[in-house]
Amino acid sequence: MSALETFVDAADETLLAVEGVTLSFGGVQAIKDVSFDIKKGEIRAIIGPNGAGKTSMLNVINGFYHPQKGKITFKGNTRTDMRPHVAATQGISRTFQNVALFRGMSTLDNIMTGRTLKMTTNLFWHLFRFGPAEQEELEHREFVERIIDFLEIQHIRKTPVGRLPYGLQKRVELGRALAAQPDLLLLDEPMAGMNLEEKEDMSRFVIDVNDQFGTTIALIEHDMGVVMDLSNRVVVLDHGEKIADGTPDEVKSNQDVIDAYLGVAH
Amino acid sequence: MLYRETGQFKTSYSADQAVFPIRQDLVGIWLILAFMFLVVPFTFNDFWLNSIMIPTLIFALAAIGLNILTGYAGQLSLGTGGFMGCGAYACLKLTTFFPDLNIIIVILMSGFFAAAVGFIFGLPSLRIKGFYLAVATLASQFFLEWAFGRIAWLYNYADSGAIEVPTRRIFDIAITGPHASSMTRYLVVLSIVVVLTWVASNLVRGRFGRSWMAVRDMDIAAELIGIRLLSTKLTAFSISSYYCGVAGAMMVFLWLGAAEVESFDINHSFLVLFMVIIGGLGSLLGAFLGAAFIWNLPILLRSAFGQTIDAASVEHISFMVVGALIIFFLIVEPHGFARMWQIAKEKLRLWPFPY
Numbered sequence: 001m002s003a004l005e006t007f008v009d010a011a012d013e014t015l016l017a018v019e020g021v022t023l024s025f026g027g028v029q030a031i032k033d034v035s036f037d038i039k040k041g042e043i044r045a046i047i048g049p050n051g052a053g054k055t056s057m058l059n060v061i062n063g064f065y066h067p068q069k070g071k072i073t074f075k076g077n078t079r080t081d082m083r084p085h086v087a088a089t090q091g092i093s094r095t096f097q098n099v100a101l102f103r104g105m106s107t108l109d110n111i112m113t114g115r116t117l118k119m120t121t122n123l124f125w126h127l128f129r130f131g132p133a134e135q136e137e138l139e140h141r142e143f144v145e146r147i148i149d150f151l152e153i154q155h156i157r158k159t160p161v162g163r164l165p166y167g168l169q170k171r172v173e174l175g176r177a178l179a180a181q182p183d184l185l186l187l188d189e190p191m192a193g194m195n196l197e198e199k200e201d202m203s204r205f206v207i208d209v210n211d212q213f214g215t216t217i218a219l220i221e222h223d224m225g226v227v228m229d230l231s232n233r234v235v236v237l238d239h240g241e242k243i244a245d246g247t248p249d250e251v252k253s254n255q256d257v258i259d260a261y262l263g264v265a266h
Numbered sequence: 267m268l269y270r271e272t273g274q275f276k277t278s279y280s281a282d283q284a285v286f287p288i289r290q291d292l293v294g295i296w297l298i299l300a301f302m303f304l305v306v307p308f309t310f311n312d313f314w315l316n317s318i319m320i321p322t323l324i325f326a327l328a329a330i331g332l333n334i335l336t337g338y339a340g341q342l343s344l345g346t347g348g349f350m351g352c353g354a355y356a357c358l359k360l361t362t363f364f365p366d367l368n369i370i371i372v373i374l375m376s377g378f379f380a381a382a383v384g385f386i387f388g389l390p391s392l393r394i395k396g397f398y399l400a401v402a403t404l405a406s407q408f409f410l411e412w413a414f415g416r417i418a419w420l421y422n423y424a425d426s427g428a429i430e431v432p433t434r435r436i437f438d439i440a441i442t443g444p445h446a447s448s449m450t451r452y453l454v455v456l457s458i459v460v461v462l463t464w465v466a467s468n469l470v471r472g473r474f475g476r477s478w479m480a481v482r483d484m485d486i487a488a489e490l491i492g493i494r495l496l497s498t499k500l501t502a503f504s505i506s507s508y509y510c511g512v513a514g515a516m517m518v519f520l521w522l523g524a525a526e527v528e529s530f531d532i533n534h535s536f537l538v539l540f541m542v543i544i545g546g547l548g549s550l551l552g553a554f555l556g557a558a559f560i561w562n563l564p565i566l567l568r569s570a571f572g573q574t575i576d577a578a579s580v581e582h583i584s585f586m587v588v589g590a591l592i593i594f595f596l597i598v599e600p601h602g603f604a605r606m607w608q609i610a611k612e613k614l615r616l617w618p619f620p621y
Contacts, residue, residue, distance in 0.1 A: 062490060088492030102483035104548065105476070113480045117492040119473045123501070129468035134280070137472060141279045180491065 013040040014073075015216050016061065016184060021070035023056055023240075030056040031067070032240045038184065043210050043217045045231035045248075047224075049260055052237040054220045055097060058186045061218070062094055063087040075183065088117060093177040094186035097220075099169045103162035107172050110161055111147055114179025115140045147175045151205060167198040174205060178213070185209065187219045191226060199226060206230060228252065236260070269614045285467055302456055307449045315448040317565065320521050322558050323459045324513050329541040329553035330466050331509025336539070337547035338470055339502035340482025341391050345384075345403035346510050346538045348410030351530030352380035353511025354518040355420045358429050362422055369434035369441050370454060373515045380511020381504040383410070388503025392496045407532055415527040428526040431519050442519045451520045458516065462509065467550055469505065478502050479548070510538075544595060546604025555603035563588050 016038040023031040031053045038044045046054045059065040061072065063082040071080050074090060093114070102110050119140065125133035148154055151171050156164060161172055170190060177185055190206065191199045203226055209215050221227050227234060228248040236244040236251055238260040244251050251257055269290050276282045286292040306319065332346050356379035360372045387406040391399055414420060421429055433443030440446040441454055469475055477498045480488035489495055518525040537560065545556020567584040575583075599606050 064486075064490065084489045085492045085494055088490060094490060096487065100484050100487035102480050102487070104483050105479050109476055109479070113476045113488070113491055113493070116473060116477060116480075121473075123474065126469055126472045126474055127465050129472060133472060137283065138279050141283065145279075176491070 014038070015040040015075065016218075017073040018057075018061070019071050019073070021057075021060055021067045021072070023053075023060060023065055023067045029240050031060065031237075033070070034237065034240070034242045035070075036235045036242065036245055038216060038218055039233075040216055041210070041214055042232040043206070043219060043230055045219045045221060045227045045234045046237065047221065047227055047234060047251075048237035051239075053240040054237055055188055056240075057237065058094060058188055058218070058220065061087075061184075062092045062186060088180065091180075091183035092186065093180040093182040093184075095170070095173045095177050095188055095190060097188045097192065099166070099173055101161045101169055101173055101176070104160060106158050106160055107153060107164070107175075108144065108148070108157050110172055111144045111175045111179045112140060114176040115144065117180060144179060147178050150178075150208070151175050167194055167201075170194070170198075170202065171205070174202075174209075178209065178215075181213075182215060185215050185217045187217060187221075189220050189222065191221060191223055199223065203230060269611070269617075271615070283471070285471070299460065303453070307452055312448045315452045316521070318562060320448070320452055320455050321517075322554075322561050323455050324517050324521055325538065325541060325561055326554045326557035327459050327462060327516070328510050328513035328538045329545060329557050330463060330550055331506045331513060332538050332542050333545075333548065333550065333553050334466065334470070334478070334509065335502050335506035336542060337549065337552075338475060338482065339478035339499060339506075341388075341499060341502060342396060342400040343403040343506070344400050344532070344535045344539065345387060345406040345410070347530045347532060347534035348407040349380045349384055349507040349510035350514025350517065350534065351410055351414050351527075352383045352507070353377055353514035354429060354525060354530070355414060356380065356511065357515035357519055358422065358431075359420070361432065361434060365432070365434075368436055369519070370436070370458070372434075373458070373512060373519060376515045377508040377511035380514065381508040384503045384507025384510075385500055388500050391499045391503065404532075407535055411527055411531060414530060426526075428524055429518055431523050442523075444523065446520075455516055455520050458512065462512065463550060466509070470550070474501060482548075540592065544592060544602055546602030549602070549604035551607065552602050552604030555607070559603065560588070563591065 014037045017035075018037070019035045021031055021034050022029070034053075034057065046057060048054050056065060060067050063084045063086060066081050071078050073079075074087075074092070077090070102113065105113075119136055121132045121136050125131055129137075148157060151174065153168065153171055153175065156168060156172075161169055164172065174187070174190065177187075187206065191202050194202065206217060206219070207230065210217055219227070219231060231248060233246060234244075234248055234251045235242060236254070236257050238256075243256040243260060244254040246254075271288045271290075274289055276287065281287070284292075286295060307315070310319065328346060328350060331349070332343060335341050335343050353376045357373055357376035360376055361367070361369060364372070383406075387403060390402045394402060415427070418427075421427060424430055431442050433445055434441050439450060441450060470478070477488070477493050480491070480493055481495060481498050481502075485495060488498075514530065518529070522529065541556035541560045542553065543556070544559055545554070546552025564584040567587055568580050571580050571583060595602075
């Protein structure tokens with residue numbers, strides 16, 4: 001089997017399926033009966049105007065919100081209700097729209113926390129930082145250093161992240177999510193508020209993550225140029241409803257999508 | 267000029283992750299330890315050991331305990347006094363039941379009882395945060411104070427209602443009780459504090475410390491990374507209370523020699539909290555600096571004014587001066603002495619040619 005065929009096979013496998021998810025907060029319906037799937041190895045964009053329910057959708061996927069209806073199948077396990085740390089254990093990690101780093105900690109420590117789930121030595125060894133505990137720290141440090149190299153942030157390794165500029169903070173946050181070696185990476189507006197150069201850098205990292213680590217990525221982004229260039233398939237939400245789903249070209253020419261973004265004459 | 271890291275290259279991650287990655291710091295800490303162990307016990311007189319060195323070390327340990335909870339894990343607590351009391355009363359009961367057991371082991375074991383109590387009072391921390399949690403820990407403080415005063419079994423039914431420390435010997439040397447010399451007690455306190463500080467520094471640099479700080483800085487993100495909030499907060503509560511418990515046991519057995527409920531009241535909780543805030547939240551060095559400052563400043567003031575005016579006025583003046591200094595330091599450097607020390611070190615690295 002050639003490399004290309006393997007890739008095609010992998011691309012056919014569904015990693016995550018969202019079926020009929022409905023989420024409401026009191027009287028506000030954030031998501032109405034939305035279904036879509038994410039295939040293994042693809043970059044899937046979720047777009048839509050402000051308030052369309054994109055971030056709520058991500059929160060549902062990683063267990064932070066609990067939908068009233070519908071189910072989510074991840075790697076063959078179906079669930080309706082789960083705690084966020086269970087999602088993390090199963091291999092979902094994410095970044096946030098407004099940077100959610102641990103501000104008092106250094107870049108290195110922030111990315112190290114991403115490895116928490118991979119660390120198993122118990123409290124006893126940690127008390128004396130001896131044997132397995134020390135060994136484990138060093139192994140994970142090596143892995144984290146590879147991520148730091150990959151994201152080109154060696155120079156800020158020991159800097160507290162609170163002091164970093166916004167663009168670098170976004171990068172550190174991506175690093176923290178990558179440290180968990182996720183199967184599915186949820187990126188919530190990774191390029192919001194960045195200038196062109198920073199956007200180009202970040203796009204390169206997203207493509208490289210997908211390419212080199214084979215990580216499946218779900219991406220929320222408002223910059224249409226970025227979305228159309230990066231993603232394999234796009235799902236469009238508007239007022240909590242799915243209005244389009246398909247390749248970037250299909251979505252671009254969809255009348256409903258154009259109406260949602262530009263408005264319709266009444 | 268001397269404080270430089272030039273030429274000190276790290277070739278392994280373990281060298282980079284050391285507590286004191288700069289050689290001068292490492293030499294410095296060994297010199298301080300050598301001074302504390304070899305010079306202080308033989309040159310300082312009883313007043314210095316009893317009124318300054320021993321209490322400073324004991325309060326530093328309690329401050330490390332509270333720092334783990336408040337500075338690292340971000341859970342505000344006003345129950346320190348109560349947890350210290352748990353350690354002291356547990357120590358008394360243990361040494362009553364097992365009089366032949368080595369008293370140092372008893373002191374270290376009594377911390378576990380405080381840890382258990384801290385674990386229970388830490389349970390509400392999953393649901394309540396910040397000031398509300400402070401109120402919940404305040405409830406634990408009052409409950410524990412009540413228990414120490416009312417449950418006569420805890421103080422061995424002594425008529426005075428106080429803990430009376432029995433004499434305990436190791437190799438015929440009195441460690442506790444009226445016959446123990448200040449030098450022995452000082453050395454025991456110093457050893458315990460040094461070992462437990464080393465353990466704490468191991469903890470806060472590793473996985474547990476990072477989880478605590480993650481919960482402190484952004485608990486939602488921490489949860490989404492896979493950190494379990496409840497177990498992280500409860501380990502912080504337990505370990506913090508262990509430290510406070512050991513500090514409480516040492517306070518009674520190796521310093522005061524006798525203690526009543528008042529020794530563990532809310533004022534002590536505040537005292538330790540001030541030490542942590544002034545020293546620097548989230549810093550072990552800060553715990554020592556804060557304890558040294560808060561404990562010794564009144565003594566210093568008293569000896570400065572002591573001869574000229576009457577005792578009551580000295581007391582009041584020292585209250586006012588300490589209060590004013592606390593406010594002054596919080597305005598000048600809200601992150602405490604530890605941060606000042608850090609800034610000083612950064613300046614020193616460039617001195618005398620800052621570019």
